[in-house]
Amino acid sequence: xxxxxVGPTKDKGNSAIWTSFGLIVVLIAxxxxxxxxxxxxxxxxxGYITVLLYTLIGVYVYKRKIMKYRYLLIKNELIFxxxxxxxxxxxxRVNLQSHLYFCPLDHEDKDKSAKYxxxxxxxxxxxxxxxxxxxxxxxxxxRIIFEPSGKLVxxxxxx
Numbered sequence: 001x002x003x004x005x006v007g008p009t010k011d012k013g014n015s016a017i018w019t020s021f022g023l024i025v026v027l028i029a030x031x032x033x034x035x036x037x038x039x040x041x042x043x044x045x046x047g048y049i050t051v052l053l054y055t056l057i058g059v060y061v062y063k064r065k066i067m068k069y070r071y072l073l074i075k076n077e078l079i080f081x082x083x084x085x086x087x088x089x090x091x092x093r094v095n096l097q098s099h100l101y102f103c104p105l106d107h108e109d110k111d112k113s114a115k116y117x118x119x120x121x122x123x124x125x126x127x128x129x130x131x132x133x134x135x136x137x138x139x140x141x142x143r144i145i146f147e148p149s150g151k152l153v154x155x156x157x158x159x
Contacts, residue, residue, distance in 0.1 A: 002072070002152065005070045006071070027057070068083040069082055069083065077095055078133070092119060094135050096159040101132075102133045102134075106128065116134075116140070122146050129147050131145070131146060
């Protein structure tokens with residue numbers, strides 16, 4: 001069994017305190033702008049826009065700052081999980097005996113006529129360290145884009 005956890009990339013210039021402070025300032029500015037729009041122009045749905053913006057910011061913070069991914073290799077099965085705090089949720093399992101290909105994302109040669117379903121399990125969609133693992137389930141070809149370590153790459157290739 002081999003396991004590795006991949007977290008969001010840390011900005012060296014931004015600490016958690018400055019990120020939190022900036023987020024609070026942005027949220028207060030959104031509420032102030034919403035109140036100004038309501039008072040000046042009488043737009044009744046400005047509260048809905050505020051809730052929508054709060055939700056979008058919350059999803060962004062959750063996806064980019066809180067959530068992590070775990071890659072587990074147990075025997076010939078690769079398991080992908082999402083981690084948030086103490087909770088973990090299995091995303092997908094792949095039997096490595098039946099995968100179609102495993103290569104760096106930059107070297108992937110996709111078939112134009114095939115239907116693909118992509119699963120992005122990394123934080124930077126255009127990363128140079130990203131690999132793709134493709135397998136067929138049903139009529140669709142699933143592509144998992146993730147950033148394994150060098151050791152996991154070798155273990156997958158040897159499976």
